[in-house]
Amino acid sequence: MISWPRVAMPELSTKLMPLKLIDSKNGLVEIAPHRFFTMYVCGITPYDATHLGHAATYLTYDLINRYLTLAHSNVKYTQNITDIDDPLLERANRDGADWQVLAQSQVQLYAKDMSHLRIQPPNDFIKVTESIELIIDFIGKLKVNGFTYEINGDLYFDVGTFLPNLEISEKYAIDIFAERGGDPKRVGKKHPLDPVLWLANKNSEPGWQSPFGYGRPGWHVECTGIALQYLDMDHPEFVMDLQGGGEDLIFPHHFMSSALVKAATGRNFARFYVHTAMVGLAGEKMSKSKGNLVFVSKLIEQNVDPMVIRWALLSEHYQNYREWSDSVLKKSIEEVAIVRQALSKTEVQPVAQLISGINDCLANNLDSPEALSLILTWAKHSLVSDEKESSVNDAGELARTLDALLGLAL
Numbered sequence: 280m281i282s283w284p285r286v287a288m289p290e291l292s293t294k295l296m297p298l299k300l301i302d303s304k305n306g307l308v309e310i311a312p313h314r315f316f317t318m319y320v321c322g323i324t325p326y327d328a329t330h331l332g333h334a335a336t337y338l339t340y341d342l343i344n345r346y347l348t349l350a351h352s353n354v355k356y357t358q359n360i361t362d363i364d365d366p367l368l369e370r371a372n373r374d375g376a377d378w379q380v381l382a383q384s385q386v387q388l389y390a391k392d393m394s395h396l397r398i399q400p401p402n403d404f405i406k407v408t409e410s411i412e413l414i415i416d417f418i419g420k421l422k423v424n425g426f427t428y429e430i431n432g433d434l435y436f437d438v439g440t441f442l443p444n445l446e447i448s449e450k451y452a453i454d455i456f457a458e459r460g461g462d463p464k465r466v467g468k469k470h471p472l473d474p475v476l477w478l479a480n481k482n483s484e485p486g487w488q489s490p491f492g493y494g495r496p497g498w499h500v501e502c503t504g505i506a507l508q509y510l511d512m513d514h515p516e517f518v519m520d521l522q523g524g525g526e527d528l529i530f531p532h533h534f535m536s537s538a539l540v541k542a543a544t545g546r547n548f549a550r551f552y553v554h555t556a557m558v559g560l561a562g563e564k565m566s567k568s569k570g571n572l573v574f575v576s577k578l579i580e581q582n583v584d585p586m587v588i589r590w591a592l593l594s595e596h597y598q599n600y601r602e603w604s605d606s607v608l609k610k611s612i613e614e615v616a617i618v619r620q621a622l623s624k625t626e627v628q629p630v631a632q633l634i635s636g637i638n639d640c641l642a643n644n645l646d647s648p649e650a651l652s653l654i655l656t657w658a659k660h661s662l663v664s665d666e667k668e669s670s671v672n673d674a675g676e677l678a679r680t681l682d683a684l685l686g687l688a689l
Contacts (some may be wrong), residue, residue, distance in 0.1 A: 282358075282404035283390040286397050286686070288345060289679035293634055295350040296642035298343070301598060303529060303552045304446075307644070310520075310551070316352045317510040317519040318343070319549070320401070321502055321528055324361040325385035326370040329392040330572040331592070331603055332525065332558040332565045338589065339555045339597040340523050341398040341686060342645050349683055357509045358401040359502055360386055362408050363485060363495055365460065378485065379408075392575040395585040397686045403509045407501045411487045414496045414504035418476050418489075420543040421500075430467040432479030434491045436500075439470050441538035447530060456531050460498055474535050476500050499535035503548070507540070515546070522549035526556055558592075559602045573603055586687055587611050593647040593685065614655055619689050621658035622674045628661040630677040641684060650685065 298310040310316070320340045323333060340356070347354050361367075362382040371378035386406075393400065407414070418434065421427050426437050445452055453463045453471050463471035475497040480486035486493045496504075510519040518540055522533060533552065540548040557564040560571045578588055591611035595601035621627055633653055640650035657677075681687040 282400035283394040284400070286399055288349065288399075288683045291349055291680060291683055292676070293638060295346065295638055298346050298350070298642055299644055300343070300551065300553050301644050303526075303554045305551075308551055310347065312350060312352065314353055315355065315512070316347050316521070317355045317357075317512060318521040318523065319357050319359075319502070319506045319510055319519055320522075321524040321532065322358040322360050322404075323385070323389055324364050324366055325382045325389065326367045327572065328385045328389040329575045330558075330565055331575065331588075332572075333389070334392065334396060334575050334588065335558050335592045335597065335601075336523075336525050336555045337393060337398050338396065338592050338686075339553075339645065342597075342641065342647070342684075343521070343523075343553075344399050345684060345686060346641055346645075354402075355510060356399075356401040357403040357405065357506065359410075359505050360404065360406045361498070361501060362386070362406045364407075364498060368484060388576055392579075395579055396575065396589050397585070397688060399686075405505050405509065407496070407505070410501070410505050410508070411489075411496070413508045414501055415487075415489045415491075417504035417507060417539075417543060418491065418496070418500060421476065421539065422491075424542055426542045427476060428469065429491075430465065432492050432494070433475055434477040435468060435473045436476050436535075436539060436542070437469055438473050438535070438538055441534075441541065442470070442472065444538070445530075445534070452530060459527075459531055461531060472531070474499050474531065499532060500539060502532070503536050503539045503543070506536075506548070507544070517547040517550045518544065519549050521551045521553060523553050524555070526554040529554055555597045556600045559600060560604075562602075564600070565603070578608075583608065584612075584615065586689060587615050589685075589687060590615050590651065593687075594651055596648055597645055614651070615689065617662070618654055618658045621661040622678050622689055624661060624674060625672075627674045627677075628657055628664055630657070630673040630680075633657045634677065634680050637680060637684060647685070654681070 299307055302308045344354050344356055367382060368378055371381045427434050456472055457463050477491040477494050477496060479492050479494045486495050507518060537548040559565060563569055563571055565571055591607055636653045637650045640646040681689055
């Protein structure tokens with residue numbers, strides 16, 4: 280599926296350091312330079328897009344995509360669209376809307392928001408409803424390998440083999456599983472944590488023919504089927520380089536995805552797992568279930584500059600919980616104005632050391648807050664310095680760097 284237009288990135292004159300990231304499983308890891316890099320990031324369920332939690336998440340992987348691309352890796356980036364799922368169908372039913380029309384409208388809004396924020400599109404932007412056959416094929420592999428069983432027409436995955444890999448207690452896992460779409464109390468399951476692979480059709484819901492009956496896929500198997508189709512490098516140990524998403528996906532979604540791929544292929548799903556922290560509002564994480572959402576599109580309708588939104592989201596580290604507030608927005612508006620004013624000068628402070636510092640910050644687990652602090656310090660000095668302390672034409676070089684590495688067109 281066509282996503283949104285790609286943004287041209289200026290070439291950099293400096294060599295980038297190897298990128299180091301905090302892996303959710305293994306701590307600090309280094310992404311060694313290599314020709315190809317594959318990345319899968321779980322996409323939206325299109326019934327209410329795009330809030331700032333979404334924006335912060337996809338901005339993080341945009342930084343990774345940009346950095347590795349500028350370091351001369353060929354990045355293959357896939358993102359799914361969960362356009363068939365219980366929350367979408369429930370919202371459509373509540374609003375008396377056609378579920379496909381609702382999904383398409385929200386996908387279009389999301390793409391527009393991403394374009395405004397100058398987030399590079401994925402190479403593959405894949406709807407689940409356009410991937411049913413490949414998901415069915417993937418479920419078939421699980422069935423052949425003996426990892427499936429049926430309850431009243433619903434097909435389940437037997438996760439028991441993989442439970443020793445749980446990094447939380449089973450009791451806590453069951454609680455989270457129930458909160459995030461699981462059915463731990465269903466009678467007949469081998470284990471409360473077994474996820475559904477294929478749901479038998481009910482209540483005239485959308486469905487597809489399959490060897491498992493007429494129905495639709497479960498959540499976790501959708502991502503695994505799509506990732507294997509578009510990103511499998513045939514590496515003997517893992518399917519792809521990086522799996523990403525919000526930290527609320529660590530369990531159950533990414534745990535289950537990893538177990539499903541292991542069961543189907545005998546390999547690990549990803550070499551690296553990198554997750555983003557939540558964005559909060561008034562002391563609670565921003566989420567659809569709570570309804571405490573701030574939408575990118577609404578901010579733009581209020582004439583908030585998309586680059587101010589991007590700056591604001593970059594001003595906190597991607598792995599730290601952060602709060603959105605009017606004061607955060609106000610501060611970002613002021614800081615962007617200062618940097619723009621400095622970049623508009625003919626003569627500014629030298630930028631070579633600053634550019635090197637920005638590179639170092641991003642290489643150090645995407646330390647964007649420190650990078651913005653360096654930029655702001657430079658801007659303030661440039662605005663008060665006299666011509667003897669300044670260098671001609673350095674502003675253009677810095678502007679190109681901010682555009683390329685940080686996606687800030689200032």
